Amino acid sequence: MVEIFYDQLEMNHTVPYAGRLEKDSPTVPLGELMMQKLQVVKINEKDIKDLIVLIRAHEIGDGDGEKININVFDFVGLFNEWGWYYTATMNLNKVKKFANEYPQLSQEDKTVVGQRVDKMLSHIESKPKSFKWKMRSKVGTKTMWYNPVEDW
Numbered sequence: 001m002v003e004i005f006y007d008q009l010e011m012n013h014t015v016p017y018a019g020r021l022e023k024d025s026p027t028v029p030l031g032e033l034m035m036q037k038l039q040v041v042k043i044n045e046k047d048i049k050d051l052i053v054l055i056r057a058h059e060i061g062d063g064d065g066e067k068i069n070i071n072v073f074d075f076v077g078l079f080n081e082w083g084w085y086y087t088a089t090m091n092l093n094k095v096k097k098f099a100n101e102y103p104q105l106s107q108e109d110k111t112v113v114g115q116r117v118d119k120m121l122s123h124i125e126s127k128p129k130s131f132k133w134k135m136r137s138k139v140g141t142k143t144m145w146y147n148p149v150e151d152w
Contacts, residue, residue: 012147030058030067034051038088051095052113055116056112060119073123079127080129
């Protein structure tokens, strides 16, 4: 089974790629690669490990290249869609928690991952949210906040 996506990845949440695929090589930009994992509502341990490695290996900053572009949260619409925000922040907190529990990671690894996750969470919280986001946040998880994805 093969899935083909044009201009965006549509799973639990949408990761838009229009105008972004050309920004890095040989893969999608690191920020979008991270968002592919962060959009998973029922994230598994493998995805969390992938995120830990990605975040440990690359600094967080403005722009693409060999760093995770902090502006990716704007690109995907995190400040307009409460559900996207909720899933992403929930998963970033899981990354930080799990990183601290893996004995295979050095204390430096745990510190770096924790600091980078904190930087992303701080950035997310500091940004203004849309009216739509604020209204949806009042409902919270009482109603489904993501697109259900079928398992194969």
